[in-house]
Amino acid sequence: MKILLVEDDRSIAAMLYMTLTAHRYAVDLASDGQLALELLMQWDYDLILLDILIPKLDGISLCRQLRSLGNQTPILMLTAQNSNENVIIGLDAGADDYIIKPFNPNQLLARIRALLRRGNNATATVLSWGDLCLDPTLMKVTYKQQEITFRPKEYTLLELFLRHQERIFSRNAIIDRLWSSDQLPSEAAVTTLIKDLRSRLKAAGINQKAIETVHGLGYRLKAAPKMQVQETKGEKETVLLRSPTSLLKSRLPGYESESEVGDLPEIMLVSEDAVQERFRLSLEQRMRVLEEIEVALQTQELSPKQQEYGREEAHKLVGGLGTFGYPKGSEIARSIEHLLKNNSLLKERQTTRFSQLLADLKQEIALPPTPSNQELCSNSLVLAMVGDAAFTKIRSQEAARWGLRIEVADRSTVLHRLTQTTPEVILLALDGDGADNPLTLLQTLKADYPTIPIVILSGKDSLEERVAVARLGVEQYLSPPVTSTQVFEALIQALPPLPTIEPLETKVMVVDDDPVMLDTLAQMLRSQGFEVICLAQPDRFWALFTTTHPAALLLDLEMPTYNGLELCRVVRQDPRYSQLPILVVTAHTDNESMRRAYAVGANDVLGKPVVEAELVTRIISRSKPLSQAVELDLNYLTNNDKTYPGD
């Protein structure tokens, strides 16, 4: 454990230094705030003991600066005045605790131990590993109740491993934590120390190797004898890696180094396994956070803060799981993230859903990871069949800004390429090069790969062609002149939608001047897990609508000031909302009223009294991607009356 002592009074500093080192802490001393900040930028400390009144940069400002930089090291303030105000300012600036001078050394040590416990999210006062126990208060180590004696450095190293079980420490990291900055032993000293500690543990009767060498990374305490960490299977590969420390020892006062400032640390060997292993451990920690949320949900003690924390952890799982060979797990984590994203706390139904998702996720990660697929790149693949002229502008570098990747094929090779790779969207130029009917290839693609959306880049703008490709179910049609930005816009619009967003996080806005009806509709929707925004005054509609961004609108037709038809028209006029599902609720379901509602752009008309099941079904079905709805309409046209615009 390494402590930074920031104190300008020599006598107090000397007394504290003696006390702390006597209790096996490594101590660095800074006599002013500026020096303290420099040291903190270069070294990791387990705790900062900070006098408030110090020169150059006072303790309070130092606290603020550290916290704003995201540094979370525990801070214990030393304050001379028994002034509440100073203490409050200090705590608000980010300090964790304070102690008033003059203080009893034992009380100081107890507070330090308490803060160090807090920093590790552990509450245990005694650190244990199987039958091995270390009591920091008594500085005593026992194995199966038998005391073991250690030399001071061996003791502090063991304490370090016990405090951060599962963590890998490089030799450099061990040096940083066990020795103060004015003593810089060689890495060989660490190797020797590890050897000594191992033999001491072995002599005490611990049969298995408690401290293992993680090839190329450092050392770690093995999982405690009763726990099983799952081995990850994967092909082993050793690559060169630099140790990710960026210590610039040469900048330390009184330290002369031959290396230039800013030199990167030494190269070492690291295996992919080690990174995999580290991921495994962080995965277990993240799962624990989600498990705690599950418990809190069941006991109805989930706080918004905990829910938000869980959402962040789930978000990290989305990225991490995919990268480490769990694509399906990544999707489940995404659903969990969505579930926790709600502004309101989860309700009973969502609690069940959460538990189910968590169970699925556990099942998923219990399996070995799938080796990374053949896809070279995670960005959405666009397979482009374009003549030359129209499209040479589009280059991979521009595509990358849109999160896309373009692979060019030509007519003769495209079908073969499709057997080897699955693009998320196909870009096809119809420039009628005279070879054969350009639509033939399109028909083949649509027949063999119906799920891959297609964007057509036309060489002309003909209604006949538009209709022909529309009938084949093409998603987007671009006619000249067209800019590369327009092409990318069309491509991202055509991409398959993200995995289904669950209905329970769909935000629905209900507008009805009748408070009873408003309440009834809101109840129905909330019971089905929708988030509901209620509005009883239509004249406030636009302001609320544009700030809350609902995913669907439910409008009462008969209202004072503005009626449902007028609101519907206003929404449809704005291109941003051209695809928003709008349902109109009315007591008048005669053909004329229905026709008027559809004419202004409503997607659906519901008769009063509203039936809950029907309301929900209609909202969900209307929230489907538009392309599917268009496809249905086209089928309807071609199968029934064989007419289409332009006939």
Place this chain on the structure above:
Amino acid sequence: MTKHILVIDDEADIRDVIQMSLEGFGGWQVMQGESGSEGLLKAKTKPFDAIILDISMPEMDGFECFEQLQADLQTQMIPVILLTAKALPSDRRRFATMGVAGVIIKPFNSRQVWKQVAEILGWNI
């Protein structure tokens, strides 16, 4: 000339994987930043050839961090690649217009991500 790349992401696993891929396969040198604010400080410590920046971070997100990099004469010329989870069309539109060199969508292939970086930046490999 060895390329120097700064990776800013609050997730240690992701930083490590990127570092491993870029150093191990690409032969470049990587420095890590574990938050937006730390990344901004480190970005000035040497003339980086590229910055890989995660969008979703607590406190200072990638958007804000990018703005600050752009606002500083010392760092505004460094090409930035964004890291993001699968994005909606509206997000993609925003990325495309903010002036970054490119976007890498998570989850990425840990063995191949260095190639993606090289391709976006037009580096010969």
